[in-house]
Amino acid sequence: MSPKPKMTSSNLDFYYGDFQALQDVNLEFHERQVTALIGPSGCGKSTYIRCLNRMNDLIPISRVEGRILLDDEDIYEPSLDVVMLRRRVGMVFQKPNPFPKSIFENTAYGLRVNGVKDKGFIQNRVEESLKRAALWDEVKDRLDDTALGLSGGQQQRLCIARALAVEPEVLLMDEPASALDPIATQKIEELIHELKELYTIIIVTHSMQQAARVSDMTAFFYMGKLIEFGDTDTMFTRPKLKQTEDYITGRFG
Amino acid sequence: MRNKRQSAEKLMQRIFFSIAGASIAILFLIMVFLFMEGLPIFGVVSVGDFLFGHYWYPTSDPPDFGIFPLIIASVSVTALSSVFAIPLGVMTAIYLAELASKRVAEIVKPTVELLAALPSVVIGFFGMVVVAPFLQDVFDIPTGLNLFNSALMLAFMSIPTICSLSEDAIYSVSPGLKEGSLALGATRWETILRVILPASISGISTAVILGMSRAIGETMVVLMVAGGAGMIPESIFSPVRPLPASIAAEMAEAPFRGDHYYALFAIGIVLFVFTLLFNLVADFIAHKYRQVGEASL
Ligand SMILES: Nc1ncnc2c1ncn2[C@@H]1O[C@H](COP(=O)(O)OP(=O)(O)OP(=O)(O)O)[C@@H](O)[C@H]1O
Ligand SMILES: [Mg+2]
Numbered sequence: 001m002s003p004k005p006k007m008t009s010s011n012l013d014f015y016y017g018d019f020q021a022l023q024d025v026n027l028e029f030h031e032r033q034v035t036a037l038i039g040p041s042g043c044g045k046s047t048y049i050r051c052l053n054r055m056n057d058l059i060p061i062s063r064v065e066g067r068i069l070l071d072d073e074d075i076y077e078p079s080l081d082v083v084m085l086r087r088r089v090g091m092v093f094q095k096p097n098p099f100p101k102s103i104f105e106n107t108a109y110g111l112r113v114n115g116v117k118d119k120g121f122i123q124n125r126v127e128e129s130l131k132r133a134a135l136w137d138e139v140k141d142r143l144d145d146t147a148l149g150l151s152g153g154q155q156q157r158l159c160i161a162r163a164l165a166v167e168p169e170v171l172l173m174d175e176p177a178s179a180l181d182p183i184a185t186q187k188i189e190e191l192i193h194e195l196k197e198l199y200t201i202i203i204v205t206h207s208m209q210q211a212a213r214v215s216d217m218t219a220f221f222y223m224g225k226l227i228e229f230g231d232t233d234t235m236f237t238r239p240k241l242k243q244t245e246d247y248i249t250g251r252f253g
Numbered sequence: 254m255r256n257k258r259q260s261a262e263k264l265m266q267r268i269f270f271s272i273a274g275a276s277i278a279i280l281f282l283i284m285v286f287l288f289m290e291g292l293p294i295f296g297v298v299s300v301g302d303f304l305f306g307h308y309w310y311p312t313s314d315p316p317d318f319g320i321f322p323l324i325i326a327s328v329s330v331t332a333l334s335s336v337f338a339i340p341l342g343v344m345t346a347i348y349l350a351e352l353a354s355k356r357v358a359e360i361v362k363p364t365v366e367l368l369a370a371l372p373s374v375v376i377g378f379f380g381m382v383v384v385a386p387f388l389q390d391v392f393d394i395p396t397g398l399n400l401f402n403s404a405l406m407l408a409f410m411s412i413p414t415i416c417s418l419s420e421d422a423i424y425s426v427s428p429g430l431k432e433g434s435l436a437l438g439a440t441r442w443e444t445i446l447r448v449i450l451p452a453s454i455s456g457i458s459t460a461v462i463l464g465m466s467r468a469i470g471e472t473m474v475v476l477m478v479a480g481g482a483g484m485i486p487e488s489i490f491s492p493v494r495p496l497p498a499s500i501a502a503e504m505a506e507a508p509f510r511g512d513h514y515y516a517l518f519a520i521g522i523v524l525f526v527f528t529l530l531f532n533l534v535a536d537f538i539a540h541k542y543r544q545v546g547e548a549s550l
Contacts, residue, residue, distance in 0.1 A: 055432055060355065087438030097429035100452050110437035113447070159433070166437060 005069075006031045006200040007052060007089075007170060012066035014047055014224075016059065021047045024066075025226045027219055029170070034192060034201040036211035036232065039221035040247070045204045046094055048221070049172045052202065053089040054082055070170070087114065090168030092176045094204070096155035098147035098162075103130075103139050106147045106158055110166035125165050132194070133161035134187030152179040160188065164195075171195065173203040177210065189214050208248055212236050220244045287525065290510075291518035294318065303519065309483040309494075311503065311513040318516045320523065322485045326400070326493035327527070329486060330479065331469045333404035334411065338468070339461055341408070342415030346457075349416070350423040351445055362420070369413035377477030380406040385478065394490045398480040401489045406474045411464035418463065422456020423449060458538040466531035470524065472497035496524050 005028035014022035021044045029035050037045045047056065054075060056062045068075050075085055087110075098106050105112075107126040116122060126143075130136040135157040139150070147158055156179045163171060173192075177185040192201060192214045205211050211218055212232060219229045220243075228235065228244045239245040294303065298318045306319015345365060349358050384405060385397030426449050434444040450457070480492020481502065494502075500517050507513040 053436060055436060058428070058432065058435070083438055083440050086436055091436040093429060093433065093436070095429055097427070097433040099430060099433065099448050109434070109439075109447070113434075113437060113439040113443045162433075162437065 005029055006071065007202075008067075008069045009048075009051070010067045010069075012048075012051065012064070012068065014044070014051060014056070014065075015063040016047075017061040021224050022051070023224045025221075027226060027229060029200050029202055029217075031200050032196055032198075033216040034196050034203060034214050035217040035219060036215035037202065037204045037219050037221060038206075038208070038211050038247070039227075041206075043221040044224045045221055046174055047224075049091075049174055049202060049204055052170070052172055053086050053091050055091065057082065087166060088168055089170040089172060090163040090166060091172040092156075092160050092163050092174060094174040094178065096152060096159050096179060098150070098155050098158050100146065100148055102144045103147050103150070103158060104143040107161050107165050109162060114166060126161075129161040129165040130158075132164055132191055133157045134184055134191065135161055153181060153184055156180060157184060157188070160191075168199065170200040170202065173201065175204050175206060177205070177207070185210070208236075208250075220247060222247070284525075287518060287521055291515060291520075291522045294512060294515035294519045297512050297515075303516075304523070307485065309499070311507070311516055316512060318512070320496070320499075320516075320520055322483050323494055323496050323499050323520065324523065325485050326479070327469055327495040327497075327524075329489075330400055330404050330407060330475065330493065330495050331465055333400065333489060334407035334468050335461070335465050337405060337408035338411045338415055338464060342412045342460070342464065343419050343457060345412070345416045346419035346423055346460075347445060347450075350420050351441070351449065362417075365413055365416050367413075368409060369417070371409075373410065373471060373473040374477070376406050376409055377474040380474065380478035388490070392490060396480055396492055398478050399490050399492045400479065400486050403475045403479040403493070403495070404489075406478055407468040407471055410471060410474065411468045414467055415460045415464035418460030419453070419457045422453040422460065425456070426452045455539050455541070459535045462531050462535040462538070466528045466535075469531070470497060470528055472501050476501050496520050496527075500524075 007029040009025055009027050012022055012025040013020065025048060027035075037048065039045055050056045051064060051068060052075075056064070064076060070085070070089065073080065099109060101109070104126055107129055108122050111122050111125060127136065127140075130139060135154060138154060139145075139158075147155065150158060156176060160173075160176055177188055180188060189210065192203065195201060196216075203211075203214065215232045217230065218232045218235045220227045220235070222243065228239060228241050230240070235244065236248060239248060245251075298306070303318055303320060304324070305321050306317060307321050308317035308319045309322055310317040345361075349362055349365075353361065380402050381398065384402050388394065388397035388399070388402055430448050430452060431444055434448045435441075439447065475495045476498040479495055479498055481494050481498065482492040483494045483499070484491070486493050500520055503513065504517055507517055
């Protein structure tokens with residue numbers, strides 16, 4: 001394990017108004033590693049992942065306590081540039097949310113808002129990103145069609161392509177495969193394998209098999225708390241806690 | 254049992270059908286009346302001379318029934334008022350939906366909507382006694398009752414419509430789209446300009462057109478502040494006489510079923526065609542840009 005984590009959260013508490021959704025979460029994410037966040041629905045996985053790029057800032061009643069570091073920099077520091085942070089920490093949302101624009105423009109969006117003007121460069125990057133997200137073959141003849149005409153699974157892959165196009169340092173994926181068929185899922189998993197050479201990846205998943213296949217580390221959440229965190233292999237073969245074992249093996253009540 | 258329920262259902266359906274039918278019938282009757290009272294004028298003047306004739310002297314002898322100056326007046330007043338109302342209305346809507354804090358929005362929004370509750374005669378009065386003398390002084394013009402003044406007052410009247418409907422359209426853009434844009438490193442402004450506005454453009458266009466159709470049909474305000482001169486305006490400070498103002502001002506003095514009376518109804522037909530066009534365009538835009546797919550909710 002590399003000595004210095006890319007991202008760290010320490011003593012993280014999160015509130016929606018009076019409701020505490022996260023309680024004292026301590027986690028480390030390392031470069032060139034995939035970390036899977038697992039846990040039952042409503043345990044706070046999305047809430048947690050959305051803290052890492054400050055997406056929860058948009059929810060007016062929310063409140064964060066504790067610290068999250070990105071390369072030693074506190075991302076909740078008032079002086080921090082949130083736009084810059086989000087350029088470095090990309091995100092694929094649980095629900096596909098393509099813009100009402102063409103497939104091409106969706107993929108190029110991040111580049112355009114980052115001030116890239118070079119047409120050839122954008123063209124190449126769009127193609128490359130769509131290929132990596134296993135969508136290129138299906139859309140290469142209709143890049144100018146609206147993205148809203150794509151199926152749910154295609155939309156999700158488009159959102160992955162869109163996030164890849166800006167080459168973030170950390171990639172947050174909230175159940176990226178929930179709307180995908182087995183073939184597309186497999187392609188996405190291969191992609192994650194490939195991307196992990198370059199990025200730090202954090203992925204929320206409901207599929208234990210997927211967590212086991214793609215991740216190096218696994219974090220198990222339950223009711224807003226981090227229950228167990230460790231090496232995926234160890235966690236799936238010899239979990240420390242009974243609760244973790246029950247969830248992983250599907251005996252969870 | 255079953256029969257009873259079925260007949261009750263049929264009865265309900267009939268009642269609702271007749272209620273819906275009644276309002277359509279009334280609308281139809283009004284239209285028939287409008288055309289019956291308006292069309293006879295075309296026995297006196299040709300459609301072309303009526304629409305494009307430069308002189309509106311309905312009471313002189315022989316009378317002139319050219320409404321071109323009135324049409325120009327209505328069109329220019331409406332156009333100038335939308336120059337004021339569209340930017341103000343849409344920008345206020347963006348501010349309310351995207352930028353204002355909840356507390357500010359809660360105060361500003363009802364205030365803007367209250368503007369719609371002001372009776373038009375009050376706005377006209379304000380234009381007459383406050384704005385007109387002010388314009389006269391500042392621009393050193395013979396009268397403050399003119400095209401500019403009425404455009405300004407009409408803008409006041411259409412801003413609430415434009416703002417309120419645009420705000421609804423902007424507000425209903427799925428938060429997921431906004432998050433998607435911000436997550437790619439877009440700023441708030443880039444998100445508004447590149448994602449939120451395009452996603453709500455159909456609603457905003459509808460709002461603008463409905464606001465403008467309100468302005469073109471508005472009578473009291475233009476009657477009070479437009480100045481009433483039936484001539485083609487030479488500048489934005491010329492007094493004008495828009496279509497509805499002519500009808501309202503002259504109807505009482507026009508002899509029943511005389512040529513003048515018919516001409517005023519024919520003006521009503523022209524006005525009707527204008528607002529109908531506005532509404533058709535609004536419908537067309539709403540359909541053309543309507544989003545498809547589940548992600549557009
Ligand atoms: N905007 C919000 N306002 C208030 N409460 C919220 C909000 N979003 C989530 N919550 C609550 O926070 C808790 C955690 O939700 P979260 O979406 O993080 O769960 P999750 O682990 O991602 O679940 P799932 O697997 O179903 O996506 C839930 O109890 C949820 O009801
Ligand atoms: Mg979730």
